[in-house]
Amino acid sequence: MKKLISLTFCLAFLGLANSFSQTINDIPIKEIDIEYIQIVGSGNFRVGKVGVRIDFGNENKYLSTKEIRIKDENGDLLEFNSMIDALNFLSKNGYEFIDSYTIPHDYNDTCYYILKKRDIRR
Numbered sequence: 001m002k003k004l005i006s007l008t009f010c011l012a013f014l015g016l017a018n019s020f021s022q023t024i025n026d027i028p029i030k031e032i033d034i035e036y037i038q039i040v041g042s043g044n045f046r047v048g049k050v051g052v053r054i055d056f057g058n059e060n061k062y063l064s065t066k067e068i069r070i071k072d073e074n075g076d077l078l079e080f081n082s083m084i085d086a087l088n089f090l091s092k093n094g095y096e097f098i099d100s101y102t103i104p105h106d107y108n109d110t111c112y113y114i115l116k117k118r119d120i121r122r
Contacts, residue, residue, distance in 0.1 A: 022078065022093065023071050024054055029093045032056075034117065036098075039090065041083045041111040049079040052086045083111050094118050 022029050038055040054068045070078045070089075080086040087097060095115040103110045 022073070022089075024068060026071075029070070029090075036117075037090075037095065037115050039083075039086055039113045039115065041080075041086060041113070042108060050082055050086065052078075052080055052083075083113065087113060087115075090115055 024032065034056050036057065038057070040053045040055055041050045042053075052070060054070065056068070072078055078089075080089065091097070094117055096118050098114040098116050100111065100113045102112070
């Protein structure tokens with residue numbers, strides 16, 4: 001029983017630690033003080049992974065000259081299985097879906113999703 005409790009505690013701790021480790025331009029996602037963001041997904045949505053970029057709407061301290069891609073705790077770019085995978089990820093990191101639209105191209109559609117940071121006082 002003690003082993004089960006210890007294992008549960010360790011898994012919960014690892015999950016919590018992992019949720020704080022993703023960054024954009026080396027800033028933890030939950031610490032970015034921007035109310036609205038747009039995520040831009042590109043790639044062939046019918047097969048393979050989707051590349052996701054974050055658009056903050058204006059040039060500011062977060063954008064500088066660095067990429068606006070999400071990185072994991074090792075500094076590697078995160079890849080998502082789909083745009084819904086990316087939306088679920090950002091929902092877990094404090095954002096909620098507002099609207100979306102797609103601009104079709106020959107074989108490489110671009111999806112745009114507008115998200116808003118949830119009010120943490122609720």
